[in-house]
Amino acid sequence: MSTVLGALHEDHRNINQLLDLLARELDVVEDESNGNFELMRDIMTYMTRYPDHTHHPKDDLMFQRMRARGVVSATEDTIAALLREHGALAKKGEAFHDVLRRVVDGAMVERQELLAAGRDYVEFLRYHARLEEEAVFAEAEMLLGDADWPVIMQTFEAQADPVFGPTVDREFRALYQHIRNSAYLGARQEG
Numbered sequence: 735m736s737t738v739l740g741a742l743h744e745d746h747r748n749i750n751q752l753l754d755l756l757a758r759e760l761d762v763v764e765d766e767s768n769g770n771f772e773l774m775r776d777i778m779t780y781m782t783r784y785p786d787h788t789h790h791p792k793d794d795l796m797f798q799r800m801r802a803r804g805v806v807s808a809t810e811d812t813i814a815a816l817l818r819e820h821g822a823l824a825k826k827g828e829a830f831h832d833v834l835r836r837v838v839d840g841a842m843v844e845r846q847e848l849l850a851a852g853r854d855y856v857e858f859l860r861y862h863a864r865l866e867e868e869a870v871f872a873e874a875e876m877l878l879g880d881a882d883w884p885v886i887m888q889t890f891e892a893q894a895d896p897v898f899g900p901t902v903d904r905e906f907r908a909l910y911q912h913i914r915n916s917a918y919l920g921a922r923q924e925g
Protein backbone atom coordinates (compact mmCIF):
# COMPACT_ATOMS: atom_id res chain seq x y z
CA MET A 735 0.00 0.00 0.00
CA SER A 736 1.33 3.47 -0.80
CA THR A 737 2.41 5.66 2.10
CA VAL A 738 -0.44 8.07 1.40
CA LEU A 739 -3.08 5.32 1.47
CA GLY A 740 -1.50 4.00 4.65
CA ALA A 741 -1.73 7.46 6.22
CA LEU A 742 -5.36 7.92 5.09
CA HIS A 743 -6.19 4.50 6.53
CA GLU A 744 -4.50 5.46 9.80
CA ASP A 745 -6.62 8.63 9.93
CA HIS A 746 -9.73 6.49 9.37
CA ARG A 747 -8.72 4.17 12.19
CA ASN A 748 -8.30 7.13 14.54
CA ILE A 749 -11.60 8.63 13.41
CA ASN A 750 -13.38 5.29 13.96
CA GLN A 751 -11.93 5.03 17.43
CA LEU A 752 -13.43 8.44 18.26
CA LEU A 753 -16.74 7.48 16.64
CA ASP A 754 -16.85 4.40 18.89
CA LEU A 755 -16.32 6.64 21.92
CA LEU A 756 -19.07 8.97 20.71
CA ALA A 757 -21.47 6.08 20.11
CA ARG A 758 -20.82 4.77 23.61
CA GLU A 759 -21.47 8.20 25.14
CA LEU A 760 -24.67 8.57 23.11
CA ASP A 761 -25.89 5.26 24.56
CA VAL A 762 -25.20 6.63 28.06
CA VAL A 763 -27.20 9.76 27.21
CA GLU A 764 -30.09 7.60 26.00
CA ASP A 765 -30.05 5.20 28.97
CA GLU A 766 -29.23 7.56 31.80
CA SER A 767 -30.08 11.08 30.53
CA ASN A 768 -26.54 11.93 31.42
CA GLY A 769 -23.20 11.64 29.70
CA ASN A 770 -19.76 13.09 29.32
CA PHE A 771 -20.74 16.12 27.27
CA GLU A 772 -17.29 17.73 27.57
CA LEU A 773 -15.73 14.62 26.06
CA MET A 774 -18.25 14.61 23.21
CA ARG A 775 -17.69 18.31 22.61
CA ASP A 776 -13.91 17.79 22.53
CA ILE A 777 -14.30 14.95 20.02
CA MET A 778 -16.41 17.17 17.78
CA THR A 779 -13.98 20.08 18.17
CA TYR A 780 -11.35 17.70 16.83
CA MET A 781 -13.64 16.34 14.08
CA THR A 782 -14.52 19.80 12.81
CA ARG A 783 -10.86 20.80 12.99
CA TYR A 784 -8.73 17.93 11.70
CA PRO A 785 -10.89 15.58 9.59
CA ASP A 786 -12.94 18.39 8.03
CA HIS A 787 -10.05 20.74 7.37
CA THR A 788 -7.15 18.38 6.80
CA HIS A 789 -8.18 14.78 6.18
CA HIS A 790 -11.02 15.33 3.70
CA PRO A 791 -8.95 17.82 1.64
CA LYS A 792 -6.30 15.07 1.31
CA ASP A 793 -9.01 12.72 0.06
CA ASP A 794 -10.10 15.45 -2.37
CA LEU A 795 -6.58 15.93 -3.67
CA MET A 796 -6.21 12.19 -4.25
CA PHE A 797 -9.57 12.10 -6.08
CA GLN A 798 -8.43 15.00 -8.31
CA ARG A 799 -5.25 13.18 -9.26
CA MET A 800 -7.24 10.02 -9.96
CA ARG A 801 -9.62 11.93 -12.25
CA ALA A 802 -6.63 13.41 -14.07
CA ARG A 803 -5.36 9.87 -14.73
CA GLY A 804 -8.79 8.66 -15.89
CA VAL A 805 -10.92 6.62 -13.51
CA VAL A 806 -13.51 4.04 -14.59
CA SER A 807 -17.05 5.44 -14.62
CA ALA A 808 -18.23 3.50 -11.54
CA THR A 809 -15.37 4.98 -9.53
CA GLU A 810 -16.09 8.43 -10.96
CA ASP A 811 -19.67 8.15 -9.64
CA THR A 812 -18.36 7.13 -6.22
CA ILE A 813 -15.86 10.00 -6.19
CA ALA A 814 -18.61 12.50 -7.06
CA ALA A 815 -20.70 11.13 -4.17
CA LEU A 816 -17.77 11.22 -1.74
CA LEU A 817 -17.03 14.85 -2.62
CA ARG A 818 -20.65 15.78 -1.90
CA GLU A 819 -20.44 13.84 1.36
CA HIS A 820 -17.45 15.90 2.50
CA GLY A 821 -19.67 19.01 2.28
CA ALA A 822 -22.55 17.27 4.07
CA LEU A 823 -20.24 15.91 6.79
CA ALA A 824 -18.85 19.36 7.52
CA LYS A 825 -22.40 20.71 7.95
CA LYS A 826 -23.59 17.80 10.11
CA GLY A 827 -20.40 18.01 12.19
CA GLU A 828 -20.84 21.74 12.80
CA ALA A 829 -24.48 21.22 13.77
CA PHE A 830 -23.67 18.46 16.28
CA HIS A 831 -20.70 20.43 17.65
CA ASP A 832 -23.01 23.39 18.16
CA VAL A 833 -25.58 21.28 20.09
CA LEU A 834 -22.81 19.96 22.36
CA ARG A 835 -21.36 23.40 22.99
CA ARG A 836 -24.81 24.61 24.03
CA VAL A 837 -25.23 21.66 26.43
CA VAL A 838 -21.81 22.24 28.00
CA ASP A 839 -22.66 25.95 28.36
CA GLY A 840 -25.76 24.98 30.35
CA ALA A 841 -28.46 25.55 27.74
CA MET A 842 -31.53 23.31 27.67
CA VAL A 843 -31.34 20.97 24.71
CA GLU A 844 -33.84 18.24 23.83
CA ARG A 845 -32.25 14.85 24.44
CA GLN A 846 -33.77 13.56 21.20
CA GLU A 847 -32.21 16.44 19.24
CA LEU A 848 -28.77 15.61 20.61
CA LEU A 849 -29.19 11.86 20.03
CA ALA A 850 -30.48 12.32 16.49
CA ALA A 851 -27.67 14.71 15.49
CA GLY A 852 -25.03 12.50 17.12
CA ARG A 853 -26.17 9.17 15.69
CA ASP A 854 -26.64 10.62 12.24
CA TYR A 855 -23.08 11.99 12.31
CA VAL A 856 -21.51 8.77 13.65
CA GLU A 857 -23.24 6.53 11.10
CA PHE A 858 -22.59 8.84 8.17
CA LEU A 859 -18.87 9.26 8.84
CA ARG A 860 -18.40 5.52 9.45
CA TYR A 861 -20.13 4.70 6.19
CA HIS A 862 -18.16 7.38 4.32
CA ALA A 863 -14.71 6.19 5.44
CA ARG A 864 -15.64 2.56 4.68
CA LEU A 865 -16.84 3.52 1.19
CA GLU A 866 -13.53 5.26 0.44
CA GLU A 867 -11.52 2.26 1.50
CA GLU A 868 -13.70 -0.32 -0.24
CA ALA A 869 -14.55 1.50 -3.46
CA VAL A 870 -11.64 3.86 -4.16
CA PHE A 871 -8.36 2.83 -2.50
CA ALA A 872 -7.59 -0.13 -4.79
CA GLU A 873 -8.03 1.95 -7.93
CA ALA A 874 -5.97 4.80 -6.46
CA GLU A 875 -3.16 2.33 -5.87
CA MET A 876 -3.34 1.22 -9.50
CA LEU A 877 -3.69 4.65 -11.11
CA LEU A 878 -1.36 6.88 -9.12
CA GLY A 879 2.39 6.79 -9.16
CA ASP A 880 5.54 8.66 -8.27
CA ALA A 881 4.32 11.87 -9.88
CA ASP A 882 1.22 11.94 -7.66
CA TRP A 883 1.93 10.53 -4.20
CA PRO A 884 4.61 13.05 -3.09
CA VAL A 885 2.29 15.97 -3.94
CA ILE A 886 -0.45 14.50 -1.73
CA MET A 887 2.05 13.54 0.98
CA GLN A 888 3.23 17.15 1.26
CA THR A 889 -0.18 18.17 2.57
CA PHE A 890 0.19 15.60 5.39
CA GLU A 891 3.51 16.98 6.39
CA ALA A 892 2.20 20.55 6.41
CA GLN A 893 -0.63 19.81 8.88
CA ALA A 894 -0.01 17.59 11.86
CA ASP A 895 -2.87 15.80 13.60
CA PRO A 896 -3.45 17.70 16.89
CA VAL A 897 -4.46 14.53 18.81
CA PHE A 898 -2.84 11.51 17.15
CA GLY A 899 0.17 13.38 15.71
CA PRO A 900 3.64 13.84 17.20
CA THR A 901 2.50 16.50 19.68
CA VAL A 902 -0.86 16.83 21.38
CA ASP A 903 -2.40 20.32 21.32
CA ARG A 904 -3.01 21.74 24.78
CA GLU A 905 -6.72 22.01 23.96
CA PHE A 906 -6.95 18.26 23.35
CA ARG A 907 -5.01 16.95 26.34
CA ALA A 908 -8.14 15.77 28.20
CA LEU A 909 -9.38 13.98 25.09
CA TYR A 910 -5.99 12.38 24.50
CA GLN A 911 -5.89 11.12 28.09
CA HIS A 912 -9.39 9.70 27.75
CA ILE A 913 -8.42 7.84 24.56
CA ARG A 914 -5.34 6.40 26.25
CA ASN A 915 -7.34 5.28 29.28
CA SER A 916 -10.10 3.69 27.22
CA ALA A 917 -7.54 1.87 25.01
CA TYR A 918 -5.88 0.59 28.18
CA LEU A 919 -9.17 -0.58 29.66
CA GLY A 920 -10.20 -2.18 26.35
CA ALA A 921 -6.90 -4.09 26.20
CA ARG A 922 -7.35 -5.26 29.82
CA GLN A 923 -10.89 -6.47 29.14
CA GLU A 924 -9.74 -8.43 26.10
CA GLY A 925 -6.73 -9.91 27.91
Ligand SMILES: [Fe+2]
Pocket residue numbers: 789790793816820862863866
Ligand atom coordinates in the same frame (compact mmCIF):
# COMPACT_ATOMS: atom_id res chain seq x y z
FE1 LIG B 1 -13.46 11.41 2.90
Ligand SMILES: [Fe+2]
Pocket residue numbers: 742746789790793863866
Ligand atom coordinates in the same frame (compact mmCIF):
# COMPACT_ATOMS: atom_id res chain seq x y z
FE1 LIG C 1 -11.06 9.68 4.11
